[in-house]
Amino acid sequence: MIIGIPKETMNHEHRVGLVPNDVKIVKQSNPKHEIYIENGLGSTIGYSNSDYEEAGAIILQNAKDVWQKAQLLVKCKEPIEHEFTYLHKDMILYSFLDLAYSKTLAQALVDSRVTSICGETIAGPKGNYPILGAMSEVTGKFAAQHVATLLATNYGGRGILIGGCAGVQPAKVVIVGGGAVGMNAAKVLVGMGADVWVLDIDTLKLANHPLVFNNKVKLLYANEESIRLALTNADVLIGAVLITATATPKVVKREHLRLMNKGGVVFDVSIDLGGCIEGVKQTTHDNPIYIEEDLICYGVPNIPGVIARTSSITYSHESLPYVLSLANNGWKEMLKMPGAIGGLNAYDGKIALESVARAFELPYIDANVLI
Secondary structure, X not given: OEEEEOOOOOOOOOOOOOOHHHHHHHXXXXXXXXXXXXXOOOHHHOOOHHHHHHHOOEEEOOHHHHXXXXXXXXXXOOOOHHHHHHOOOOOXXXXXXXXXXXXXXXXXXXXXXXXXXXXXXXXXXXOOOHHHHHHHHHHHHHHHHHHHHHOOHHHOOOOOOOOOEOOEOOOEEEEEOOOHHHHHHHHHHHHHOOEEEEEEOOHHHHOOOHHXXXXXXXXXXXXXXXXXXXXXOOOEEEEOOOOOOOOOOOOEXXXXXXXXXXXXXXXXXXXXXXXXXXXXXXXOOOOOEEEEOOEEEEOOOOHHHHOHHHHHHHHHHHHXXXXXXXXXXXXXXXXXXXXXXXXXXXXXXXXXXXXXXXXXXXXXXXXXXXX
């Protein structure tokens, strides 16, 4: 198979679809595979052209050539508008998509009739969404270290240390959503000494989590009463609610934000899919924060793009079994892998995610009928 890996073009996105070691594994799985990468892929995170050439890849000078050659195109983030023209029916696109938040992209997949496999909707054999989970771990840990920075007065924050110090109380941090993002953020924040509260609708799921079991965090049901209790005099709010392939509900309302301490930080990780905190606007890595309700609001999507080396290694590693199957067995066989059926997002002019197809009024196809 002809496999292409272009550079990402989204703002401040420096990840790569496959790191050199995993390119080598794909090549060794079938020496007849042709693997083309764009010149400079990975240069900003310490991977050189020669690293990829030693792994068996061939360097092409521009993205267009990589896209046009590829039967299997491996990316991290979804194509952006200038790349839509590269999509075509005989291509398999492997990438994250965040499809529930972009009708424009969904329409482009339909119009091009491309076969689209999305890493974030692959549940995996354990049902724990391994590729999405890897990115969620990075995001949660980054959120923890970044909110600590934003509390400094030079960013407009209250001027407090996240973990306090001898004789001074720590920051009160509320995390809404106890999934991979939320609990990884909690892990780091507990290590920094913060007073951490976690709200979730499935507290039984979290009852035996080490942070809960060992009384390192306060766990509450995510209902109106608990949200008000937790956010009263809180210094930090991290929104980490995720419903896969669906726009995120607004769990925290604007009125709840007024219960927080002025100069606090509101960090909505769910902004990629619309956000879970009412009033938080999407921002960029160039202009990540703004002040509203006397709070520092952060709404940057695509956080792992700037933690690009760590993110690339874990994304590549978790994607590798699926990329190998796509390259060696084809997409239909890949979908037969345990927990992989949900990875199909589009095929032959139809959307394979029913909730997305319904929301955008686009043709729907059930992946199960294809295999």
